[in-house]
Structures are given as structure tokens and as C-alpha cells.
Amino acid sequence: MASDDTSDVARKYQRLGGGYDKVSALLDRTAVSRMRAQLVARATGDVLEVAVGTGANLRHYPPGVRLTGLDVAAKALRAASRRAGTLAVEWTPVSGDAARLPLADASVDTVVCTLAGCTFPSPDRAFAEIRRVLRPHGQALFLEHVRSASVAGRVVLRAVTPLTRAALGCHPDRDTVPAIAGAGFTIEVLDRAVGGLFLSIRATPTT
Ligand SMILES: C[S@@+](CC[C@H](N)C(=O)[O-])C[C@H]1O[C@@H](n2cnc3c(N)ncnc32)[C@H](O)[C@@H]1O
Numbered sequence: 001m002a003s004d005d006t007s008d009v010a011r012k013y014q015r016l017g018g019g020y021d022k023v024s025a026l027l028d029r030t031a032v033s034r035m036r037a038q039l040v041a042r043a044t045g046d047v048l049e050v051a052v053g054t055g056a057n058l059r060h061y062p063p064g065v066r067l068t069g070l071d072v073a074a075k076a077l078r079a080a081s082r083r084a085g086t087l088a089v090e091w092t093p094v095s096g097d098a099a100r101l102p103l104a105d106a107s108v109d110t111v112v113c114t115l116a117g118c119t120f121p122s123p124d125r126a127f128a129e130i131r132r133v134l135r136p137h138g139q140a141l142f143l144e145h146v147r148s149a150s151v152a153g154r155v156v157l158r159a160v161t162p163l164t165r166a167a168l169g170c171h172p173d174r175d176t177v178p179a180i181a182g183a184g185f186t187i188e189v190l191d192r193a194v195g196g197l198f199l200s201i202r203a204t205p206t207t
Pocket residue numbers: 006009010013024050051052053054055056057070071072073076096097098099113114115116119120121168
């Protein structure tokens with residue numbers, strides 16, 4: 001069962017449904033579009049996309065991957081399934097919570113997770129779950145917006161947090177990279193944009 005915080009995020013995205021695509025389209029006018037495409041093209045094998053939303057990444061998957069898309073908001077997941085139906089992608093939708101992934105240990109080659117670490121009510125648990133389901137030689141591909149390196153930037157992000165949190169469950173001042181590393185990953189930053197606020201990351205299980 002989802003925690004209260006997770007239910008709250010689910011309600012927000014359930015209300016938004018396909019309407020989230022308008023937010024996504026705005027973001028995709030920035031470097032985010034290029035970052036998504038280049039990141040998702042790296043996926044191989046059995047792929048789990050955690051917090052797949054309405055499926056903004058689906059068109060970027062290379063041929064041959066077997067994709068499971070998980071989200072806590074059923075309406076978003078239905079929009080993703082409609083989108084998958086228009087593409088040549090092997091697609092299985094799963095309704096679930098990132099903090100309790102309904103998958104076996106070491107069962108996927110690639111986890112993709114974009115613009116979602118900021119919304120997870122329990123990011124540490126979600127990153128630990130991603131680590132658990134990855135095969136030893138697997139990879140996790142993240143696109144995240146992260147806490148600003150500058151004091152002024154942090155003040156601005158902190159000031160807008162009540163608004164983004166209320167609208168999208170989004171915490172723009174989160175220190176997401178150390179949280180991913182803390183779940184047992186070695187981090188490689190692949191790309192950065194908007195003054196380092198957006199990062200593409202390849203994370204591999206630390207041995
Ligand atoms: C900002 S949207 C990003 C969607 C998509 N990944 C993208 O790049 O456009 C955040 C998504 O995370 C999902 N989400 C938030 N917390 C979740 C959780 N604990 N488990 C599963 N999905 C979650 C929301 O329902 C929403 O679809």
C-alpha cells in the first residue's frame with residue numbers, strides 16, 4: 001500500500017493526467033529534450049522506467065529493449081500506454097510505488113528515471129530499490145534537476161519550493177546526487193545544463 005505522502009503525489013499526477021504533457025513540453029524547449037534523447041538511447045536489455053509518467057521518454061528507446069514502465073498515478077500510466085501503442089516498443093505497464101518496486105532482486109539491466117527524484121516522498125528508499133532490482137553489471141540512467149551550487153540559486157529554489165511542491169510534488173532544492181550515491185552507486189555525470197541545475201547521470205552498482 002502507498003504511504004500517505006506517496007498517495008498525495010499520486011493524487012496530484014492523477015489529477016494532471018495527460019495535462020502533465022504541457023509542463024513536459026515547456027521543459028523540452030530547453031536542453032532537457034536533448035538530454036532525454038541522449039540518455040535514454042543508452043538503455044539496453046530488460047529496462048525498468050521508474051516514474052514513467054505519461055511516457056515522454058518512450059520515443060527515445062533503442063530497438064530491442066524490453067520495457068516495463070512503472071508509475072504510481074494510474075492516469076499517467078494509461079497515457080503512457082496509449083503513447084507506447086503508437087510506437088514499436090515492447091511495453092509492460094506496472095502500477096506501483098518506487099519505494100517498493102514489485103520486481104525481483106537483480107532482474108533488470110537498465111533502470112531509467114527522469115525528473116522524478118525531486119518528487120519521490122522517500123527518495124532514499126526509491127534509490128535503494130533501484131539498486132536492488134539492477135543486475136550486478138546493470139546501469140541506472142537519471143535525468144534530474146538538483147540543488148544549485150550557488151548560495152543565491154539555493155535561496156531562489158527554496159523560495160519557489162512551496163509552489164512547485166503544491167503543484168507537482170516537486171522539491172527543486174534536493175541534493176539528489178549524494179542520495180543516489182548513498183544507495184550504493186558509482187556516479188558518472190554525462191551531461192549538465194542550465195548552469196548545472198539539470199544533470200544526466202549514469203550510475204552503476206558499486207562493487
Ligand atoms: C515530474 S513527473 C516526471 C515524469 C516522467 N519521468 C518525465 O520525465 O516526464 C514525476 C512522475 O513521478 C511519479 N511518481 C512520484 N512519486 C512516485 C513513486 N513513489 N512511485 C512511482 N511513481 C512516482 C509521478 O506520478 C509522476 O508521473
